[in-house]
Amino acid sequence: MLAGQNYICGRSLATVTFLALKLGRPLFLEGEAGTGKTEIAKAIAAALGRRLIRLQCYEGLDAASAVYEWNFAAQMVAIRAAEATGTGAESLRTDLFGPEYLIERPLLQAMRPQDGGAPVLLIDEIDRTDEPFEAFLLEALGDFQVTIPELGTIKAPEPPIVILTSNRTREVHDALKRRCLYHWVDYPTFARETEILQARVPEAAAGLSREVVAFVQRLRGEDLFKRPGVAETIDWAKCLLALDVIALSPEVIADTLGAILKYQDDIARLQGSEAKRLLDDAKKALETA
Ligand SMILES: Nc1ncnc2c1ncn2[C@@H]1O[C@H](COP(=O)(O)OP(=O)(O)O)[C@@H](O)[C@H]1O
Numbered sequence: 001m002l003a004g005q006n007y008i009c010g011r012s013l014a015t016v017t018f019l020a021l022k023l024g025r026p027l028f029l030e031g032e033a034g035t036g037k038t039e040i041a042k043a044i045a046a047a048l049g050r051r052l053i054r055l056q057c058y059e060g061l062d063a064a065s066a067v068y069e070w071n072f073a074a075q076m077v078a079i080r081a082a083e084a085t086g087t088g089a090e091s092l093r094t095d096l097f098g099p100e101y102l103i104e105r106p107l108l109q110a111m112r113p114q115d116g117g118a119p120v121l122l123i124d125e126i127d128r129t130d131e132p133f134e135a136f137l138l139e140a141l142g143d144f145q146v147t148i149p150e151l152g153t154i155k156a157p158e159p160p161i162v163i164l165t166s167n168r169t170r171e172v173h174d175a176l177k178r179r180c181l182y183h184w185v186d187y188p189t190f191a192r193e194t195e196i197l198q199a200r201v202p203e204a205a206a207g208l209s210r211e212v213v214a215f216v217q218r219l220r221g222e223d224l225f226k227r228p229g230v231a232e233t234i235d236w237a238k239c240l241l242a243l244d245v246i247a248l249s250p251e252v253i254a255d256t257l258g259a260i261l262k263y264q265d266d267i268a269r270l271q272g273s274e275a276k277r278l279l280d281d282a283k284k285a286l287e288t289a
């Protein structure tokens, strides 16, 4: 099913995904940036024909912006209009806290029935939020209902398919993990990454793809501040294609390093003989393979 969406993964990730769907448990995916955690949620939604609802986490994210907010600006306009036309204050009060003024945020959206079945709820990069929000999520994932004091309780007719991701900039609390099935998404092996590259950038020649992957894999073994993910491999291949490159050379690598390394210290490390050494290494490995 995932391969049908050009998502290439090993048996263990496929199995845990299958189980999460089968048992209706949230799936917690942890791993380095650019290893395909966000992408798998998109692939699952597309494959099942479900709507994808994404809650992008950030520092300071609170329940209000994750569940719902009242549209204050629109409420103010309504009040002013009522004052001007002399509409009764009574009717205004009930109307002001009605669905018309409710802004539904991702968690509430995910509890609404959708055509085609329960949506896929992606709670992305949860490690960026704080512990109080985690605790709140734990509760929300427990019963899939929210209570809005002015409107009452809204309960999901069918629980959404939940996928949480973390880049592990901090540890996520045990209690939340315990609710989920867990998988560590590692960098792919050489064979798998070549397959991903072929699926995502089919116009790249096989020889170049293999060189690109072999080089990036070696690069990940270096002591870098930020190691390149699969996203960077794909980006780099596209850059090389745009430059009509057919084979890697130290010069080409130096000219295009910005596609795979995003920190000046890392780029500086790779300048000079270092890139050539890695490339020679990669080519040697490809010859003997
Ligand atoms: N297993 C995979 N199969 C296909 N494409 C992948 C895979 N892993 C990563 N990618 C590609 O890498 C990009 C970045 O992956 P993403 O899911 O955003 O990483 P993460 O969320 O783990 O940081 C995706 O847009 C996709 O093109």
Ligand SMILES: [Mg+2]
Binding pocket: 034, 037, 038, 039, 124, 165
């Ligand atoms: Mg992501």
